[in-house]
Amino acid sequence: MTIVVRNLVKRYVTFERRGFLRRVRRVVEALRGVSFEVRKGEVFGLLGPNGAGKTTTVKIITTLLLPDDGRAWVEGYDVVEEPRRVREVVGAMLSVERGFFWKLTGRENLLYFGMLRGLSGRELRKRVDELLELVGLKQMGAADKLFEEYSLGMRARLALARALLHDPSVLVLDEPTLGLDPASARDVRKLLRDLAREGKTILLTTHNMFEAEIVCDRVAIIDRGRIVAVGTVPELKRKVVGKTSITIVSTPLGNAKSLVERSLSSLTLGLSIEQSDNDARIRFVVDPENEERALSTAIELLAKLGARVRSVRVEEPTLEDVFILLTKRGEGT
Ligand SMILES: Nc1ncnc2c1ncn2[C@@H]1O[C@H](COP(=O)(O)OP(=O)(O)OP(=O)(O)O)[C@@H](O)[C@H]1O
Numbered sequence: 001m002t003i004v005v006r007n008l009v010k011r012y013v014t015f016e017r018r019g020f021l022r023r024v025r026r027v028v029e030a031l032r033g034v035s036f037e038v039r040k041g042e043v044f045g046l047l048g049p050n051g052a053g054k055t056t057t058v059k060i061i062t063t064l065l066l067p068d069d070g071r072a073w074v075e076g077y078d079v080v081e082e083p084r085r086v087r088e089v090v091g092a093m094l095s096v097e098r099g100f101f102w103k104l105t106g107r108e109n110l111l112y113f114g115m116l117r118g119l120s121g122r123e124l125r126k127r128v129d130e131l132l133e134l135v136g137l138k139q140m141g142a143a144d145k146l147f148e149e150y151s152l153g154m155r156a157r158l159a160l161a162r163a164l165l166h167d168p169s170v171l172v173l174d175e176p177t178l179g180l181d182p183a184s185a186r187d188v189r190k191l192l193r194d195l196a197r198e199g200k201t202i203l204l205t206t207h208n209m210f211e212a213e214i215v216c217d218r219v220a221i222i223d224r225g226r227i228v229a230v231g232t233v234p235e236l237k238r239k240v241v242g243k244t245s246i247t248i249v250s251t252p253l254g255n256a257k258s259l260v261e262r263s264l265s266s267l268t269l270g271l272s273i274e275q276s277d278n279d280a281r282i283r284f285v286v287d288p289e290n291e292e293r294a295l296s297t298a299i300e301l302l303a304k305l306g307a308r309v310r311s312v313r314v315e316e317p318t319l320e321d322v323f324i325l326l327t328k329r330g331e332g333t
């Protein structure tokens with residue numbers, strides 16, 4: 001096992017303003033006993049909704065944050081007791097710590113961070129050149145452009161190159177494709193697969209089911225600070241075999257969202273409603289025998305609420321439905 005995580009617990013204490021002078025102390029339980037293992041050479045995905053605890057977990061593994069309880073090891077090194085060793089074997093790309101110099105070029109930035117890693121002279125210049133090529137910045141003609149002129153996709157590539165400077169055996173990436181256009185996201189995913197093929201162990205976080213499905217050998221689903229399932233994508237999909245997935249797109253529900261949630265949740269095995277300014281996407285998983293009843297109830301309810309149905313799709317469940325099933329809300333915590 002390259003990464004071992006055992007019962008990690010993390011609480012954040014925040015102070016909320018109530019009224020003019022009163023501040024109320026609030027404890028957020030970000031991790032409530034997270035455990036998983038990542039094998040050598042695999043791409044392992046930590047998949048979860050906003051606020052699930054993904055970033056907190058990877059910050060602890062990369063020694064940026066101390067846990068309140070539990071332990072974690074990378075290549076056998078304890079993240080709390082041997083943080084320097086851990087940093088030698090891990091390359092990290094966390095969305096929060098970009099920290100590049102805006103007035104330097106991509107190449108100059110890498111030369112600087114390479115020096116911090118103890119590289120110098122020809123060896124450093126060669127390494128930087130190879131990495132600029134590996135992540136595609138050289139081919140894009142961006143290696144010698146100022147960082148401030150970089151697009152988001154170029155910045156992500158540079159961050160990945162920086163994570164690889166000291167040739168770490170383990171890569172830890174927090175939402176590596178967040179905000180990238182489809183072509184750049186595809187390039188980054190391919191690069192991660194290539195690196196894994198060369199023997200690097202990769203832990204990445206994502207809330208993108210499609211991404212987890214195509215890049216990860218195994219996935220852990222995390223929800224509200226707990227791991228709710230671990231397995232390969234086919235293994236996880238087995239949890240929804242024989243069930244039906246229904247997606248209804250309608251005009252926005254506004255405040256009626258929670259009413260729709262309450263009315264449908266008893267008829268379904270799992271339900272998710274996402275709203276934007278333009279529409280609402282209601283997705284639920286049902287046993288085939290409940291399909292008609294759930295569908296007609298939903299459509300009648302929407303009509304009663306004055307929402308127009310734009311489309312209805314009935315299909316075999318995907319990883320997204322496993323996710324909906326396992327992260328079912330309203331069960332209390
Ligand atoms: N510095 C902090 N202070 C207080 N609460 C925090 C802090 N950082 C995170 N939290 C809370 O801890 C919980 C887990 O947050 P975390 O950032 O780990 O989730 P995440 O899975 O990375 O979410 P996202 O998909 O939005 O990035 C959330 O409830 C979040 O609000």
Ligand SMILES: [Mg+2]
Pocket residue numbers: 054055056174
């Ligand atoms: Mg996060």
